[in-house]
Amino acid sequence: MRRAVLTVSSLIAACWALSACGDAAPEAAPTSAPPVSAAAAEPAEPRAQLAARAAAAKDLRQVALYTFKSPKRPDRRVTVTRALDGTWRVDVPGGAHSGAVDIALVFTGGALHQCALAAGNHPYSGCVKVPGALPGKADVKVQHLITDWQNMLTDRRLALAVADAAPLPGARGKCYAVESSAASLKLPLDAGIYCYEADGTLTAAKVAFGTLLLEGTPGLAPPSVSLPGPVVPGQPLPLTAPPSPKPSASASASPSAKP
Template sequence: MHAHLRATRRTPGALTLLLPTLLAACTAGQPATPPTAAASDPAPAEVDAARDELAALAAAARDRHLTARYTLTGTDGPARDVTVTRAEDGTWRVDVPAGALGGTADVSLATTADGLFQCGLPSAGRPQAASCVRLGDRDDAVPRQLDPRVQHPFTDWLEVLTDRRTPLAVSPATAPPGVAGSCYAVETTSASLNPPLDVGIYCYQPDGTPTYVRAALGALTLAGPPGPAPATAPLAGPVVVAEPLGLDAPSPSDSPSAGTP
């Protein structure tokens, strides 16, 4: 009886000693406290910052009025000089050497107050004088079968880059040697048969001057300091009623000399 009482009196002390051990055993198997959100914030914050920076630069590019020359490389054939004009009144013109007839004809794409035009320029594949064909209204897209794509980085793709609703992933990129400005890698984040722009690298100076674009169309590099912009973008020649020049080389049956002995 006395032994039992003595054991009962010792029980509270024993429990006191056992509690820390039991608590440690219960918590030993639990996973560590997950890291706070701050530990994973830098990458998303950097991506958001890059998206905002690029949108601001693209907006500046939309307001930038200039005449500039770019070197186009990375396509079939030698390097070509592309001339870009963004006029004070918002009209534009982009001259694309070897931009039609399988690379044998030079073309110019332009908008004026009267609409969207393609102009054939004198070249090896088209020796006659420059003339222009109306393709549609000023805000219409160039038909796919006529589209050399070189004009997009200076026209409608700027609107895509400024629209935060467009599903794009943007991250900082290293500028190629000799290229000034800030560069960004751009990818689309949704599967589409008609993506809003080409994925690639886009570089801009702080004033919105595009300095480099590398995309499916090739690489466009600013070839020198931009010049002043005209009041409005001039067409390369008179407007005529004719068929525009397609991208593909004409077949032998389309040649004026076809069937001639």
């Protein structure tokens, strides 16, 4: 028994001499790995850069205000609302009847609507459901910048020539000049200059129908958009006001004088 006790005591002493039995080799201090960038490197080719930014734009949900400059018209403020549920609305002051009627283009319920807004010479609101695309005579075109033209900018099969462009005055992000790469082919979107932030926010565009310039920073998107008026029968209001009816010959003739 005494021999066993001495043996255990000897083992304990040996452990302390070896720095607490099993801990002779200290743990290595953890090293921090170099940070890995979460953002992928941007492509070098202008067309690929534009396609990446247009692709990001399709996922944005925000409310953005733009100054809209168009020939022979005063500057207007266009409001673009892209809701969380994928519905959208574009308000265009003076968008119909040669500037006499304010309109909103609204996509909700799986359909496009052109809505006349109550203002000025048009004291009531009403929305016409548009089967398919707007007819050319009623197409103000602003909405294409946030809808189908984004798809075209990402389509590598389309005959597009894209080059870096000098920034439009007041525009943020990067600007790209877009035109047809085949002189014989007409583009399904306007040639011009398109400016985007890296997150896909359209900051400016200079195209055939006018120039848009983003005002400030876009705001938070609403859950959804709704129609600003009841759905009414009829056709979309045209861009140009119809001519005033001419008075008939019988109405314009002066009554004959009695003797």
